[in-house]
Amino acid sequence: MELRLALIGFGGVNQGLFELLLTKQDDLRKYGIDAKITAVTDLRLGTVINPAGIDTGALRASIQAGLSSVPLEADPGTTVTPDADLDATLKLVASDFVDVVVEATFTDPQTGEPALSHCRTALESGKHVITTNKGPIALAQKELVSIANRHGVLLKYEGTVMSGTPVLRQISTTLRGCEVTGFSGILNGTSNFVLGEVAAGKTFDTAIKEAQVLGYAEANPAADIEGSDVQLKVMIMANALWGAGLCRDDVSCQGITRLTEHEIRRAMTEGGAWRLVGSARRSPDGTIVASVEPKELPAGHPLLAATGVTNAISFDTDVLGLVTVTGPGAGRVETAFAILSDLIEIGEKVVADATEAAA
Known part of the structure; x- marks a missing residue:
């Protein structure tokens, strides 16, 4: 055809x-x-x-x-x-x-x-x-x-x-038969890269400039580091999952710039890491709570598999429990x-x- x-x-x-x-x-x-x-x-x-x-x-x-x-x-x-x-x-x-x-x-x-x-x-x-x-x-x-x-x-x-990592297709195909009650994910490679570089000893400014040189960040990186890019993705995921009809005002949003370099490095020394996490959860009464915010994830957390510009998302399901998908979140x-x-x-x-x- x-x-x-x-x-x-x-x-x-x-x-x-x-x-x-x-x-x-x-x-x-x-x-x-x-x-x-x-x-x-x-x-x-x-x-x-x-x-x-x-x-x-x-x-x-x-x-x-x-x-x-x-x-x-x-x-x-x-x-x-x-x-x-x-x-x-x-x-x-x-x-x-x-x-x-x-x-x-x-x-x-x-x-x-x-x-x-x-x-x-x-x-x-x-x-x-x-x-x-x-x-x-x-x-x-x-x-x-x-x-x-x-x-x-x-x-x-x-x-x-x-x-290219098939997350929406997980909803429409492979997770059919499961009830998805929530998700949380690292959905922006630029902010993830910057946090990783700061944890390794670089300043915020240096890490952002390096991300720009490598093509991970735009000349104005605000959408990435302030969280609005992830906010849109949370809206798309929640609306695809539950027909939620979420708008920007329904998804609280905080970026990574309020974190200090000391906080980021301390987490790494303790085996964890700070990540910008977009999430949404649907209650039994249909109420949806959605947010974008930096979170300190402990050692062994499934989302820590996403390093550099890699993305990851975990679905909470009634049959399979936690299902995590990891893969590239950017690239031509x-x-x-x-x-x-x-x-x-x-x-x-x-x-x-x-x-x-x-x-």
């Missing part, structure tokens, strides 16, 4: 997806999927469109050249324009040569824009949507799922919480894998629907 993809945003994540699509073609075919990129748009690079499929060789060459201009030179059947503003992108995601919209733009976490508009318009146009953007899912998950259901398409967002290829796994689920649905219609 052919799936025509529009890549919205062409930074590291969607470039990583492009590379995975090339190397995983045989694996995709096992699921009956023939993925084809028909459009790429990026505010910096412009837009390229070819309803028959963009030439992958030219796109790869452009990536290797550093993408200093639009991703492709014009070849037969390909349209290249510098136009990549919101109106043009909304028109693109509704196009009849697009089946799946992969949304990976830079987005304001306070408003979810422009990703929220991209996702909403695509779903309303009957397109499946995969996004790695936390903003639109944290702020408008219920609305977007409702639109998707109304139009018979899927909204997938595995990469919004722990990059890792996040692209989350998109690939979402694409496979969409492909399986499309194939199943086509088989049923033909029966």
